[in-house]
Amino acid sequence: MFDLAFYILAVLILGSALMVVTLRNIFHCALFLVLCMFSIAGIYILLEAEFIAAVQVLIYVGAVTILMIFAVMLTHQLTGKTIRQVNDQPIAALFIISSLLVLTLLALSKTTWEVASSSGVSPSATELGRALMTVYVLPFEVVSVVLLVALVGAIVISRGD
Amino acid sequence: MRAARQVWSGVYNLVLGLVTVFKHLGHKAITLQYPDERMPMFERSRGVVVLLSDPETGKLNCTACMVCARICPVYAIDLERSEEPDPETKKRYPVKFEIDNTTCAFCGLCEEACNFDAIKLTGKYEFSVYDQKTLLYDRDFLQELGRDVPYEKKKKPLPKAKAAPKADPTSPKPEEPASPKPEESPEESPGEDKPEA
Amino acid sequence: MFELEGIFSAVGDFLASFLGAPLLQIVSIIAVAGVVIGFLMVLALFLVWWERKLSADFQVRIGPMRTGPHGVLQTIADALKLLQKEDIVPLTADKKVFFWAPVICFVTCFLAYICMPFGKGLIVRDLNIGILYIVAITTFTVISLLMAGWASNNKYSLLGGMRSAAQIISYEVPLSLSLLGAVMLAQSLSMVTIVQGQGGSFLHWYIWRQPLGFLLYVTAATAEVNRTPFDIPEAEQELVAGYNIEYSGMKFAMFFLAEFINMFTVCAIAATLFLGGWNPPFEFLSFIPSWVWFLGKSLFLVFILMWFRWTYPRLRVDQLMAFAWKFLLPLAFLNIIVTGFLIYLFE
Secondary structure, three states, X not given: OHHHHHHHHHHHXXXXXXXXXXXXXXXXXXXXXXHHHHHHHHHHHHOOOHHHHHHHHHHHHHHHHHHHHHHHHHOOOOOOOEOOOOOOOHHHHHHHHHHHHHHHHHHXXXXXXXXXXXXXXXXXXXXXXXXXXXXXXXXXXXHHHHHHHHHHHHHHHHHOO | OHHHHHHHHHHXXXXXXXXXXXXXXXXXXXXXOOOOOXXXXXXXXXXXXXXXXXXXXXXXXXXXXXXXXXXXXXOOEEEEEOOOOOOOOOOOXXXXXXEEOOOOOOOOHHHHHOOOOOEEEOOOOOOOXXXXXXXXXXXXXXXXXXXXXXXXXXXXXXXXOOOHHHHOOOOOOOOOOOOOXXXXXXXXXXXXXXXXX | OOOHHHHHHHHHHHHHHHOOHHHHHHHHHHHHHHHHHHHHHHHHHHHHHHHHHHHHHHOOOOOOOOOOHHHOOHXXXXXXXXHHOOOOOOOOOOHHHHHHHHHHHHHHHHHHHHHOOOEOOEOOOOOOOHHHHHHHHOHHHHHHHHHHHHHOOOHHHHHHHHHHHHHHHHHHHHHHHHHHHHHHHHOOOOHHHHHHOOOOOHHHOHHHHOHHHHHHHHHHHHHXXXXXXXXXXXXXXXXXXXXXXXXXXXXXXXXXXXXXXXXXXXXXXXXXXXXXXXXXXXXXXXXXXXXXXXHHHHHHHHHHHHHHHOOOOOOOHHHHHHHHHHHHHHHHHHHHHHHHHHHHHHO
């Protein structure tokens, strides 16, 4: 049961991710991104991290991709247009991607992985909140300041004075 | 302070609106369930045109004088006069009297023009049929429709002698609505004058 | 006692007596889903009828009268009519997206009921992130509306879809924040724990400790389900019907029913978080089954939403956005701060 769910979700994630980069209609790409994000939330649920899953749906599906769809719909040149998904530099791209792959594989094989014990950080909302408010309060606040700066910056730029 | 007052007035008005709407809950409906219930039509409402009959003899009041057919602005009335007068009433009668309800404008001019209380607009207003041709009402159907329609004998019966209206001293000159008789409405006066014309 | 919990567990035991464990799991999942969806469909049909009767009553009319006593079967007749209608797809529409939009809208409106406590022990699955899950899953409605608006290839539906997405995203923020007050009081995101925290008399309901939160939630929820005075996305005078103009037949019915189920969802959340859920207002009234209290409170809030609809005129788009960001959002933050401060002070 668990394995079946995992494989279905994996196929969904990979398939929709592939669709995002290959489809030529940018609105369809955004919709498949939604599906991809939602399937990733499903993986989180399989890992018993419901809080992360809910936040994943709330932030990535509910906010980020909708923002992208909005941007697509508001940009007149993009709606309904088919776009090219390839540029004319396949050789350079192949070189960069293959070197990146080699680097990643090297890093993966060289690292000795520490297997987390099952009694690690409990992913429940209570524990998470407590950790964020006590141990990790400084990074938490820094992140919120960063977001605030981004907000103010967006307003300053869009005012265009 | 001013903001607080504004907020208060806003909230007050919102609640006032809710209360006003709530008061209508459970109010008896002012609408009717149409095919089951019908609004009683007013006496002078102008619906379907019917032919009136004499309640005593059961014969049509119409003498086929053609006034209605001539005054009709949309030529909805098709009327044919009998060759011989009716032996009982000594009056001529229409052998054919058709009203085309697809063209009738319900203006009521025929009713006003008629001198014999023979034609009347009633309160009936439902004309829906499956075939347009059935809206061409013939004489017998119009008579049937007008069978139970109550009407006041406002107009005087056909004078015996042709000179009778002339002899009537009280009759005003045509088109003088400024001095109508107190008992008679102005519409009746031309009605009395027309037969001699 | 008419607690449904016993009936359901009896049916479960009966099924378990002759079904194997894996089969039982599948059968019970299907059975529970069937019961919940069936209940919600009947409820949606009822709500459509109720809205029509209530609007008629507010306007001193009669409303549907012909089909069944007082027209109760009218919505079923309408649904059957819509089923038979031709399914028209515009020539220039994006066919696939056009098909999937109502499906997603219809399916997601049921998903919120996975962790909705209908009564004592009457919950599909008590997730410990309950309320967060509901808030998260309802965002899919926005996507379906955007899909519908975009795929129809109609300027009105596009505008309607954009408006409704902008509105729902804007009001989602004060909506979620206003819920946080109750969550802070219950110290849990689980719907069952929140309901249990309000046990006892009606004085323990969170509405008394969260009056501002309740008002903010009801306001934001009215906007969230696109109802008057916040029904800009469906403003008939400007947009004909908003995102669902091009839809006909069963697809339109799906949007329509989803709208009413969503309305019940937000009301059920409000009843659970602020009005004590399935708790009776007094101890001695607990002989009335808990699901009756839940349904009664939710339907009372639905009534209030309908009452709003037939009272208030529609806001303009700019007023709508200004109201969400300049009025509701600061008040929601204020509510959280005050709630936190008071909890710190008294507990």
